[in-house]
Amino acid sequence: MPVTDVAIDKIKDMIISGELAPGDRLPKEAELAQRLGLSRSSLREAVKALCLIRVLDVRQGDGTYVTSLEPNLLLDAMTFVVDFHRDDTVLDFLAVRRILEPAATALAALHMSDDDITELGTLLSELEDSPTVEALVANDLQFHRKIADGSGNPVLCSLLDSLSGPTARARIWRGLTQEGAVAKTREQHTAIYEAIAAREPELARSWATVHVAGVEQWLRNALGTADDPTVPDSDAEPAAEAS
Amino acid sequence: MPVTDVAIDKIKDMIISGELAPGDRLPKEAELAQRLGLSRSSLREAVKALCLIRVLDVRQGDGTYVTSLEPNLLLDAMTFVVDFHRDDTVLDFLAVRRILEPAATALAALHMSDDDITELGTLLSELEDSPTVEALVANDLQFHRKIADGSGNPVLCSLLDSLSGPTARARIWRGLTQEGAVAKTREQHTAIYEAIAAREPELARSWATVHVAGVEQWLRNALGTADDPTVPDSDAEPAAEAS
DNA sequence: GGAACACGAAACATCCGAGGTCTGTTGCAG
DNA sequence: CTGCAACAGACCTCGGATGTTTCGTGTTCC
DSSP states (O other): OOHHHHHHHHHHHHHHTTSSOTTOBOOOHHHHHHHHTSOHHHHHHHHHHHHHTTSEEEETTTEEEEOOOOHHHHHHHHHHHHTTOOHHHHHHHHHHHHHHHHHHHHHHHHHOOHHHHHHHHHHHHHSOSSOOHHHHHHHHHHHHHHHHHHTSOHHHHHHHHHHTOHHHHHHHHHHHHHTTOHHHHHHHHHHHHHHHHTTOHHHHHHHHHHHHHHHHHHHHHHTTOOSOTTOOOSSSOOOOOOO | OOHHHHHHHHHHHHHHTTSSOTTOBOOOHHHHHHHHTSOHHHHHHHHHHHHHTTSEEEETTTEEEEOOOOHHHHHHHHHHHHTTOOHHHHHHHHHHHHHHHHHHHHHHHHHOOHHHHHHHHHHHHHSOSSOOHHHHHHHHHHHHHHHHHHTSOHHHHHHHHHHTOHHHHHHHHHHHHHTTOHHHHHHHHHHHHHHHHTTOHHHHHHHHHHHHHHHHHHHHHHTTOOSOTTOOOSSSOOOOOOO
């Protein structure tokens, strides 16, 4: 195993074992390199990798620190990963979102504060009648994020946020607007909001299901998949991971 | 922005734009470094970071390649991230699993092949009466993974796999065995299996819910949280990241 | 003729040392 | 006490030298 990977594991262990707590500062490059038994160059590779997944945070002129390690921070790094996926796997991501979003919406109907619900309503009314695509995407993102946040579970919130990354969503919206489905989507958003405001978790869940399923259905058609929407290819699925 | 981060974005864009397809080989270090306008050292940091999240795969003596970019590969990197979380956030992860697992189980009842269901049953019968903790964890992991795989959605499968990482699960099992809950868990596993075999998605979903909720309940008590199980701390959540 | 071995080229792994840039602190002047 | 300037510490970037691994090629032996 390359020394860099060893260094990554060592640093990981130092954090998990508690030797390095969130917010702690790491020894300086030269010192840590000597302690782990490798050169500064190799150590920097390890640090950079841990930086990408938001475990470490380096500040030039200051030092290298362990981040807060909060779920939202670490899960946010997943957005980076989701960006790599192509159109043919977007449906799989959307299917997961179809599971999580209704659950989050139902939780939000139970746990959201009255103030947050008011803000949710404001968000809806802020949208103009003929918004730009950018405004639509931004508003849609905020709306769903606020609900996810209202579920009270930071992991669930971050996961949902990552699943429908800006990239994928922008592309979807671009297509939706071309078919004039904006009004329909807005109606559903309003219905979700009202269900949450009425503290009706099951109603909110149902509307969320309808909402996501609608997007899924549209996307499925747009991608040219004429299969039964409820039955993904079960037999046609090759056994991967063979080797 | 550091040149290394720029390089990461550049490489990312090359992949997303299709200039580099899955399985493609990157130009050699020196060449790519010159093309991106940085030194080999800095480029190596970028490559190492992309390597950690399984986007690139470097083989010494051969070259650097783009991985298959399949969901399971990329989501597997999340296991690394989950490892960093402490006990106080385990409940949040478990809550998400409580949402996903029943859905996956229901899907499995619909889509799993007869052969796979047979294997699932074999898995259950393979477990001895007084298994070691290691055997229990391994068996439990395989059981749930096989169901997740049977959902037909690779994203859902990988996500579930990451959520209940070996570390957290091992710790949970260690505790469960101490209270003699093994028999109960096995009964639930059997019930889930039978529901899937009977092609009863709703029954399978319910058993899965019961199963995960049981673990959640036990863990909540073990952690000493006497709060209302259905209401996470919504108001008590401090606004971190202030600075 | 085919297979095993030896050699060499290509590419990554690791290290080193020098110069640059940014940040936080310290000390002085107002 | 406040504001500015110089200083030291820490990370950033670079380019080259050397080691290690892999793959392809050509040769030799059976």
